[in-house]
Amino acid sequence: MNKVYNFSAGPAILPHEVLKQAQHELLNWQDTGASVMELSHRGKEFDACAIEATQDLRDLLAVPANYKILFCQGGARGQFAAVPMNLLGNKTTADYINSGYWSQCAAEEAQKYCTVNELHIRTEHDGKVGLKPMSEWNLNKEAAFIHYCPNETIDGVAIFNDPTFAKDKVVVADLSSSILSQPIDVSRYGVIYAGAQKNIGPSGLTIVIVREDLLGKASRITPSIFDYQIMAKYDSMFNTPPTFAWYMSGLVFKWLKQLGGVEKMHELNQAKAQLLYKAIDQSDFYRNNISVANRSIMNVSFMSPGEELDKRFVELAKQENIIGIKGHRIAGGMRASIYNAMDLDGVKALIAFMQEFERTHG
Amino acid sequence: MNKVYNFSAGPAILPHEVLKQAQHELLNWQDTGASVMELSHRGKEFDACAIEATQDLRDLLAVPANYKILFCQGGARGQFAAVPMNLLGNKTTADYINSGYWSQCAAEEAQKYCTVNELHIRTEHDGKVGLKPMSEWNLNKEAAFIHYCPNETIDGVAIFNDPTFAKDKVVVADLSSSILSQPIDVSRYGVIYAGAQKNIGPSGLTIVIVREDLLGKASRITPSIFDYQIMAKYDSMFNTPPTFAWYMSGLVFKWLKQLGGVEKMHELNQAKAQLLYKAIDQSDFYRNNISVANRSIMNVSFMSPGEELDKRFVELAKQENIIGIKGHRIAGGMRASIYNAMDLDGVKALIAFMQEFERTHG
Structure with a gap:
């Protein structure tokens, strides 16, 4: 058939070369005689694949050494709960920047766990939607963290600059639809998370990049698979990870590096x-x-x-x-x-x- | 290369025919010109695939009409938290049957949310490990539910009969390594869950089968992606599901039916x-x-x-x-x-x- 152009918002188009490679080796990966999705996540073949993918992502985003990269499940929706569960510590409030549908969903979920200081930054002039610059965001001194979504997938409204706040502010960003689309200064963030199904790989995988000093503060009610410290301690293999999605992401990272x-x-x-x-x-x-x-x-x-x-x-x-x-x-x-x-x-x-x-x- | 025999405990061997089909249509699924993993979970093609897979699983296990089948993320480990979060209601204790490693892990996670009445059923006679029959399990009258794991994957100790308790007992079973291996009477269970990566499909997918009257009791702190009622309301698409794993599971269900x-x-x-x-x-x-x-x-x-x-x-x-x-x-x-x-x-x-x-x- 003729070439199809797929503009889906997610799950989304994957690089053709990546799909071709996955197809080629789907029944016999790395001469194991098995599919990558049939192998133990604890075997040496998959382990090497997982480490390499993690390192490639670290290289691509220049992730500093004091950040952990986690391969999780549950999507950004899962992180809407995991973020407050992990980061509140002994604080009871957090700043949630509302720039559209997804950041609002995050704020709603967070209300289960803390007092949400919701800051609406959408503006409208002459029928055009804009966003207030960070300098105008009224942050709360007592907030454990600031959460925002730099790219709202639904209507395509975006913030391009990295956070400019004082370095003691813990900034959490949902990069689901913008990760790897431009360079970022990871050191300006406390936690970055992203569902894989837009710019990374198949759905069912969530990337979390977390600064090490933020680990170990999860509340007692945090499900273990959402506890960043546990996931970091076990190199994202506390439970069985989505191995095929991890492998596919690794292929995408290689493709990005080559390009x-x-x-x-x-x-x-x-x-x-x-x-x-x-x-x-x-x-x-x-x-x-x-x-x-x-x-x-x-x-x-x-x-x-x-x-x-x-x-x-x-x-x-x-x-x-x-x-x-x-x-x-x-x-x-x-x-x-x-x-x-x-x-x-x-x-x-x-x-x-x-x-x-x-x-x-x- | 010669045929490889893969005895991995999970992720595990998949049917060769299923992998062949997945390989054949990996770049052009159902004449869409795209891979199944590149398509929106809300599009008509994937939606039909999801519905068919769900129905096939319902047929295979003879799941009664008053049970919902959910396609979730987070593995059995995720369910270790989700089960008490969803089922405790206004009760504060639950019975956890300890038959080995995984059932013990479930009990440990549950301690975050309730008082766990742990019942050890492993016995040892002449160096052989056995399990006490259900008639000897000392259940707690105040327990919101009974949790057990009929097949302990690590040492291969198993219970084969369905629960025999009074029907007002809510029985929760972790069937991760035994689902679809034998007929079961689903009506004897309140909740069945299983990580897909053993008898169903690739890792990163968790099947939950829940009786409808148990929906709607989730505690306020339940992450939305773990709330059975929300997942049921949205046909497991409250958030983006692991579409490729769902599709693969559907192929496995068809294979099982044909056999x-x-x-x-x-x-x-x-x-x-x-x-x-x-x-x-x-x-x-x-x-x-x-x-x-x-x-x-x-x-x-x-x-x-x-x-x-x-x-x-x-x-x-x-x-x-x-x-x-x-x-x-x-x-x-x-x-x-x-x-x-x-x-x-x-x-x-x-x-x-x-x-x-x-x-x-x-």
Whole structure:
């Protein structure tokens, strides 16, 4: 069949080369005569694979030595509970920055465990959604940590700079849809977490990067599999990890390194996003309602002049092998998720379809 | 390469036909032009796959209509916390049957959430480990539920009959290493859970089968992804599920159905286990220290006359393409996990190697 362009928000497109390799060795991995998913996580073959993947991720994000990298289960939703359970210590309140759907979900879950100081940072000027800069966030002195989500996947509103707060603030960031899309200064964060299913690998794996001095403060009610100290002590093998997803992530990390790492990806991501936003902005037919400074380079949302046209757009796009383009149910319209694995050709194909659709339906 | 016989305790052998199919369609699933692991869990293709897998599991285990089947993350270890969080209600104590390592781990985790009434049922007569029958379990009237593990994976000690308690008792069973190995009467259980990585599919997926009247009692501190009611309400898609593992499990369920279901598997499993235990019992070289009535048909443990010989056995076995045979670190010796996907030929190959090893090292 013809090439399919997959703009799904997650689970999302994976690098073709990675899938080809996984397919090639699916029944006989590393000459073991078995599939990687059939082998013990405690065997030397998988153990070496796990260590290498962890090191590659450490290299890619320049993770300092005083941070642990954990391979967990439960998704970002699981971390919405795990973060307060691990970090509150003897404090009872935390700052939750509300920039959209996912950061709000995190705040709601945290209310089970602490008093949530919710800070709404979304602004609206001339119909454009923006986000207040960090300098205007009214933080709470008693807060155990600040939680925010730099890239809101649903409508594609984003913060690009690393945290600028005093270094004694513990900053927690949900990077599910932005991890590995640009260089970051990990040392500015206390905890970074990300569901794998957007920029890393298959769903069912969650990456947690945690500063070592934050370990060991989990409350007594923390399920062991959510306790960062336990997971760190056992190298993420306290319980059986999702081995196939871990292996696939390792292949993605190798692919990223070969392509030039996160700096190179950032260039490509910016180029893809600029091209797509330009096509939207130059059209009178499509619109995006995020202010330019906060436009995500991972999730680009846009609408046609009406809901019926949006629906038709999605249907016709599928016929042209452009899939996963429907907007989230709470946002409507369309959304093109252009993660690392989506190349410039895919974005060009989408733009060509958009222009043709405008010509025939405008 | 020659055929490899994989006796790993988990992640474990998968049916060859299932892996072949997964390999064949890894880059283009159901003519979508994408891998199953690249597609949205909310799209119609994956949704149909998820529903079909769930129904097939319901058929295989004859799960009554008043039970929900959930596809979760976090493994059995996660359920060690989730069970008391969901089931205690306004009670404060639960009965935990200790039959070995895993049931003890479950009891330890539960102590975070309730008073654990731990009942030790292991017995020892003439050097053989047995388990007290259910009629001798001293249950606590105030207990919210009874938790037990019918098949202890590490040393292969098992209980084969369904619970026989009064129907108002809520029985929770960890079937991680025995699910789908024999028919069960689901109506005798309140909750059944199982990590997928032994008899179902890749690691990172946990099956929970829960009676509907037990939903809605989760304590306030339950992480949402562990709340059975939330997971049931959202058809296990409250958060992004491990889609590839779910899909693989669906292939395994189809394979099981085609082979004649759980009844047929039970026959085959009994035949495999009997052959292997017979080979052990007839030898003066190997021994198994589980009493006959409690010998697992999934995990067969055995030892040679000494630790050095055990080590040599494992090394030489690997050279003969028999892998995953090393015993758990806390048990030592050898362990052959003979899950559904291990065929009789594999067991015969193991026995032939055992006899050859005895001949050359006895």
